[in-house]
Amino acid sequence: MTVESTAARSTSRRSGTGGKRATKKAASAPGDAGSTTGTTAKTAKRSKPAGSKPAKAAKTAKPTKAAKTAQPARTARSAKPRAAGQGANGSAGPELVQLLTPEGERVEHPDYAIDLSAEELRGLYRDMVLTRRFDSEATSLQRQGELGLWASLLGQEAAQIGSGRALRDDDYVFPTYREHGVAWCRGVDPTKLLGMFRGVNNGGWDPTTNNFHLYTIVIGSQALHATGYAMGVSLDGADSAVIAYFGDGASSQGDVAEAFTFSAVYNAPVVFFCQNNQWAISEPAERQSRVPIYQRAAGFGFPGVRVDGNDVLACLAVTRAAVERARSGQGPMLVEAFTYRMGAHTTSDDPTRYRRDEERAEWEAKDPIARLRAYLEKDGLADDAFFASIDEESEAMGKHVREAIRTMPDPDTMAIFENVYADGHALVDEERAQFAEYLASFADSAESAGEGR
Amino acid sequence: MAAAATSTTSTTPASPDAAASGTPDVRKMPIAKALNESLRSAMENDPKVLVMGEDVGKLGGVFRITDGLQKDFGEQRVIDTPLAESGIVGSAIGLALRGYRPVVEIQFDGFVFPAYDQIVTQLAKMHARALGKIKLPVVIRIPYAGGIGAVEHHSESPEALFAHVAGLKCVSPSNASDAYWMMRQSIESDDPVVFFEPKRRYWDKGEVDVTAIPAPLHAARVAREGGDLTLAAYGPMVKTCLEVANAAQEEGRSLEVIDMRSMSPMDFDTVQKSVEKTGRLVVVHEAPVFLGTGSEIAARITERCFYHLEAPVLRVGGFHAPYPPARLEDEYLPGLDRVLDAVDRALAY
Numbered sequence: 185m186t187v188e189s190t191a192a193r194s195t196s197r198r199s200g201t202g203g204k205r206a207t208k209k210a211a212s213a214p215g216d217a218g219s220t221t222g223t224t225a226k227t228a229k230r231s232k233p234a235g236s237k238p239a240k241a242a243k244t245a246k247p248t249k250a251a252k253t254a255q256p257a258r259t260a261r262s263a264k265p266r267a268a269g270q271g272a273n274g275s276a277g278p279e280l281v282q283l284l285t286p287e288g289e290r291v292e293h294p295d296y297a298i299d300l301s302a303e304e305l306r307g308l309y310r311d312m313v314l315t316r317r318f319d320s321e322a323t324s325l326q327r328q329g330e331l332g333l334w335a336s337l338l339g340q341e342a343a344q345i346g347s348g349r350a351l352r353d354d355d356y357v358f359p360t361y362r363e364h365g366v367a368w369c370r371g372v373d374p375t376k377l378l379g380m381f382r383g384v385n386n387g388g389w390d391p392t393t394n395n396f397h398l399y400t401i402v403i404g405s406q407a408l409h410a411t412g413y414a415m416g417v418s419l420d421g422a423d424s425a426v427i428a429y430f431g432d433g434a435s436s437q438g439d440v441a442e443a444f445t446f447s448a449v450y451n452a453p454v455v456f457f458c459q460n461n462q463w464a465i466s467e468p469a470e471r472q473s474r475v476p477i478y479q480r481a482a483g484f485g486f487p488g489v490r491v492d493g494n495d496v497l498a499c500l501a502v503t504r505a506a507v508e509r510a511r512s513g514q515g516p517m518l519v520e521a522f523t524y525r526m527g528a529h530t531t532s533d534d535p536t537r538y539r540r541d542e543e544r545a546e547w548e549a550k551d552p553i554a555r556l557r558a559y560l561e562k563d564g565l566a567d568d569a570f571f572a573s574i575d576e577e578s579e580a581m582g583k584h585v586r587e588a589i590r591t592m593p594d595p596d597t598m599a600i601f602e603n604v605y606a607d608g609h610a611l612v613d614e615e616r617a618q619f620a621e622y623l624a625s626f627a628d629s630a631e632s633a634g635e636g637r
Numbered sequence: 638m639a640a641a642a643t644s645t646t647s648t649t650p651a652s653p654d655a656a657a658s659g660t661p662d663v664r665k666m667p668i669a670k671a672l673n674e675s676l677r678s679a680m681e682n683d684p685k686v687l688v689m690g691e692d693v694g695k696l697g698g699v700f701r702i703t704d705g706l707q708k709d710f711g712e713q714r715v716i717d718t719p720l721a722e723s724g725i726v727g728s729a730i731g732l733a734l735r736g737y738r739p740v741v742e743i744q745f746d747g748f749v750f751p752a753y754d755q756i757v758t759q760l761a762k763m764h765a766r767a768l769g770k771i772k773l774p775v776v777i778r779i780p781y782a783g784g785i786g787a788v789e790h791h792s793e794s795p796e797a798l799f800a801h802v803a804g805l806k807c808v809s810p811s812n813a814s815d816a817y818w819m820m821r822q823s824i825e826s827d828d829p830v831v832f833f834e835p836k837r838r839y840w841d842k843g844e845v846d847v848t849a850i851p852a853p854l855h856a857a858r859v860a861r862e863g864g865d866l867t868l869a870a871y872g873p874m875v876k877t878c879l880e881v882a883n884a885a886q887e888e889g890r891s892l893e894v895i896d897m898r899s900m901s902p903m904d905f906d907t908v909q910k911s912v913e914k915t916g917r918l919v920v921v922h923e924a925p926v927f928l929g930t931g932s933e934i935a936a937r938i939t940e941r942c943f944y945h946l947e948a949p950v951l952r953v954g955g956f957h958a959p960y961p962p963a964r965l966e967d968e969y970l971p972g973l974d975r976v977l978d979a980v981d982r983a984l985a986y
């Protein structure tokens with residue numbers, strides 16, 4: 185008699201929750217790793233030279249990280265159907281600002297008009313295609329072991345390009361870890377985004393060069409940084425705007441609620457741009473809110489609007505309006521871009537454990553790039569030569585990214601001690617010196633093993 | 638049978654039948670599975686035990702520690718929470734006040750800090766403020782420490798920040814058997830326990846006897862006997878220290894390895910006994926050395942064993958620097974070479 189079956193019987197009697205044990209599945213295989221853990225291809229490790237301490241050098245070998253994080257295939261489980269009109273998503277009815285339908289039809293909205301030249305429209309198309317290409321390239325680089333992890337933006341190109349292109353150079357962006365499309369709009373070299381995912385740095389770009397802050401992994405923190413930055417903008421009497429990106433999951437964090445409070449109280453020129461991609465890892469948006477997220481703004485005293493997050497025109501128009509509002513001293517605004525995370529949460533995630541394939545298929549039909557292309561083609565705003573040139577550029581981008589990653593240098597060991605403080609610190613200096621001496625002892629293989637200091 | 642419905646003792650066997658029959662039920666499993674089995678048995682034994690956290694339901698947690706629990710115990714007892722750590726711990730406190738025994742999961746070490754206020758100002762002190770009239774049996778599970786090549790905030794060792802706070806107990810298992818039993822005991826504890834899970838060791842297998850009578854939760858364990866020097870460690874570094882002892886043996890040195898298991902309270906007696914024998918102590922942890930738990934061990938053992946010590950107590954651990962990017966973690970983390978270096982230095986005195 186196994187322990188489980190005995191105990192399961194008693195559980196079912198005591199609490200009424202048992203009786204389902206017959207269907208119990210074996211636990212996940214070892215190595216079915218976490219949301220953000222990953223494999224990092226590493227170069228050979230330093231070890232004491234064989235002559236000096238042979239036994240030890242051999243012992244330092246570890247199993248490869250790939251072995252620990254390989255993911256077995258899993259079968260899909262049926263997800264509970266969502267109740268329409270309930271929870272964070274509500275009905276995606278008239279409240280959703282849309283200027284371009286999934287079929288590529290231009291429609292008008294009473295509050296948000298947009299008039300773009302053919303060239304501007306083609307520019308948005310190019311941005312989205314290149315962003316997607318960069319993103320898929322990064323995903324395959326992760327599969328090849330070049331990156332430890334990647335957080336794909338697949339499906340969210342319109343939300344990011346539309347909002348990103350609404351900004352001026354002097355505006356300031358506070359991203360999450362998924363804003364590769366916004367980074368593109370800000371002119372950040374895409375290959376710079378790969379450093380932290382490869383594990384060579386914890387940031388990798390100078391935020392002040394493009395007014396694009398570092399990626400923030402701790403969920404929701406950056407909403408307050410954006411608010412404070414915006415408070416500074418007002419104190420300076422400047423007319424820049426600040427934009428904070430965050431997700432549906434992040435909307436639950438205290439930091440985000442506090443950012444709403446502060447920005448409202450100080451009338452700070454900040455736009456809260458929430459990409460509701462329906463999922464926070466395995467939790468659907470209904471787990472985070474019982475009202476549509478944009479409606480939360482009202483309780484804090486500023487407007488909120490929901491926009492079709494797969495419609496680049498609507499995202500651009502609404503963000504422009506929000507940014508203008510901020511510039512003209514009218515305070516914060518919340519934009520909820522209603523979109524979908526087409527891929528896994530990250531390359532470490534296995535969405536078949538918690539969501540239905542059909543859901544993804546429904547959103548596939550709302551693809552942001554396909555609808556803009558349909559519009560461009562239908563209205564004769566772009567010709568074959570244009571699309572061919574974008575394809576070419578996309579290929580070149582892929583090649584560039586692959587080359588960049590392979591030539592990306594590993595950090596120097598002593599970088600551990602760099603930039604810990606702006607003004608230096610005695611303990612860091614001491615530990616740096618000790619560690620340098622320790623490392624040097626390996627080079628000095630003539631020294632006998634047991635000799636101390 | 639009736640005894641199994643309560644959770645008052647730390648020796649309640651997972652299976653009453655197996656215990657009654659007196660036959661050991663030993664199974665080999667990885668630490669991750671041992672934790673899963675432990676949660677399962679605790680939930681079976683006590684209907685007040687709840688599991689809550691981000692993605693602990695269908696997904697089974699990002700490390701699958703809660704795999705299958707929601708399926709078997711339902712959404713009322715295995716609760717996917719909103720993405721808010723202060724909310725998770727704060728509401729767990731309320732549930733505990735209402736008589737539940739919440740086991741909350743913090744997804745990664747670096748994400749516990751939104752909850753730090755609730756843990757330090759509320760959870761740790763409430764029992765004392767209520768003159769002992771209320772109990773806070775909350776377990777906070779934190780997968781911690783490095784070695785898995787992750788991005789930042791996923792590899793940290795913040796145990797000293799919790800062990801420093803009176804009112805909290807802090808433990809960390811190093812093997813499957815301890816993972817199983819220490820989790821059971823933590824859940825049965827009427828005090829809040831911060832339970833640090835060595836994430837890079839999740840897949841290490843070991844034998845678990847679910848019918849055994851476990852050692853007390855806060856007792857250290859001599860993991861390997863030796864006479865020349867004592868290594869004290871806990872969590873992920875125990876394995877490293879055992880490897881060090883193996884390597885040292887090939888050089889003719891006999892190292893004793895102590896698995897501290899608990900960082901608060903700490904079992905100084907076991908370390909003292911060992912150091913009185915060996916005369917030398919090296920303390921190893923991944924966390925930064927400066928003001929780390931190793932500093933406390935070094936100070937106490939120096940006080941207690943001054944006349945037995947042949948060398949100063951040495952500490953090996955992290956630096957006073959942020960946890961580095963993944964490609965530097967092998968250099969940053971105390972490994973075989975760095976511990977052996979300290980062993981050499983201690984023995985050279």
Ligand SMILES: Cc1ncc(C[n+]2csc(CCOP(=O)(O)OP(=O)(O)O)c2C)c(N)n1
Pocket residue numbers: 219360362401402403430431432433434435461463464465525529691720722744748751
């Ligand atoms: C404070 C904190 N808690 C937990 C995590 C682990 N985590 C990383 S991403 C994520 C889900 C985020 O969901 P959402 O805000 O919707 O953003 P998305 O990933 O969908 O873009 C979680 C729980 C974290 N990074 N920070």
Ligand SMILES: [Mg+2]
Pocket residue numbers: 431432433459460461462463464465
């Ligand atoms: Mg999301």
